[in-house]
């Protein structure tokens with residue numbers, strides 16, 4: 001299988017796409033085609049564990065990896081030493097037509113672990129396959145969850161380093177503590193004086209700066225990414241859509257071939273794009289419901305066909321989705337534009353120069369066939385957390401609650417009763433203060449730090465606080481670096497000198 005850049009002609013193997021992360025022209029790598037998974041194969045997933053399901057999906061894309069290599073990587077990633085349940089990504093019913101796909105059972109309590117426990121193994125294999133002896137320097141921009149998951153995945157992995165940029169004031173207390181207490185000899189964490197878009201744009205600029213690339217090469221390092229711009233992040237995320245479908249069959253909620261909706265809280269569009277890829281591979285997906293917070297650039301895009309960043313950037317209760325420049329949309333645009341790289345390049349230049357682009361009515365309608373977008377503000381989010389706990393005895397984090405609210409809107413506005421899987425992206429304990437407010441009222445978290453809120457939440461709900469959150473209290477802070485938005489390159493070089 002070859003991979004093309006969304007912006008041009010570049011054509012590479014799977015291992016090269018993973019190793020380099022971003023195409024040299026600034027585009028994202030996309031597979032030459034979507035391998036099909038016939039229904040009888042999907043049905044056979046019912047008998048398999050998560051790792052076996054993963055092998056079956058991954059091998060269709062990773063053609064220059066052999067099966068034993070994929071099997072070894074997958075078994076090393078998805079096991080009960082790394083995840084707190086043998087199901088890895090369990091599906092739980094919360095009402096008549098809604099199932100929650102819990103993607104937060106990995107070491108850092110967010111869905112990013114689903115890919116970032118595997119990516120380091122794939123990266124090392126990719127380096128060997130391409131005779132790459134230099135250090136692979138992973139640069140990451142995070143709005144909260146990717147950062148810690150990448151640090152944890154790449155920590156002390158030989159031949160790699162991992163440098164994470166997070167918005168100084170834009171992540172939850174627990175998210176920040178998780179990152180700044182990370183151990184390992186190859187990890188760096190830097191607070192950027194700006195928002196997530198500043199950090200993500202800054203990282204992309206470093207990738208395309210010949211001067212920075214040269215400076216890194218002089219130090220024996222090549223750049224790669226652990227954000228979902230890297231196809232190696234996306235492909236493991238396709239797996240859990242198939243896995244959830246097989247689990248619904250096993251639970252007799254559907255029979256093989258029945259359509260299912262997926263509702264996905266998303267900011268950078270990687271998680272939901274993986275669902276779109278699963279659909280293109282033959283998974284019977286009816287609608288992909290795209291849930292945004294008050295930074296509702298995607299909602300407006302699906303409704304109008306115009307993507308515009310001319311809007312205020314809001315800090316919300318779902319910080320991991322506080323994003324206005326949604327990277328992976330570029331991969332969907334590529335399909336909407338009949339894989340016309342020149343057109344994508346033009347739209348991306350317009351976005352950079354004028355802050356917006358329009359895809360036209362026809363392409364908007366094409367997208368509306370599969371995608372439906374809506375948003376939730378902070379009030380909706382807290383209400384959804386409270387309602388789900390009170391009515392369905394289910395405790396959800398603010399990102400999942402954004403999805404829960406949007407799903408209710410979808411059902412109200414469309415009357416679609418198709419069984420729906422709501423992707424739950426993080427543990428409620430990463431956002432304990434706001435979850436506590438959601439279930440116990442506005443004043444419930446007053447004067448309490450994240451740990452006191454977590455203890456209170458555990459007492460009130462009986463949902464156990466994860467050991468990883470408890471442990472944070474006693475871990476020393478190891479990373480205190482910060483930088484201006486336009487000094488990220490210097491900050492990376494400085495981190496390597498220390």
Ligand SMILES: N[C@@H](CCOP(=O)(O)O)C(=O)O
Pocket residue numbers: 141142143144145146147226227228229267268270271320321327
């Ligand atoms: N929500 C993310 C932002 C980066 O998204 P990614 O999926 O491209 O890594 C975060 O939590 O950092």
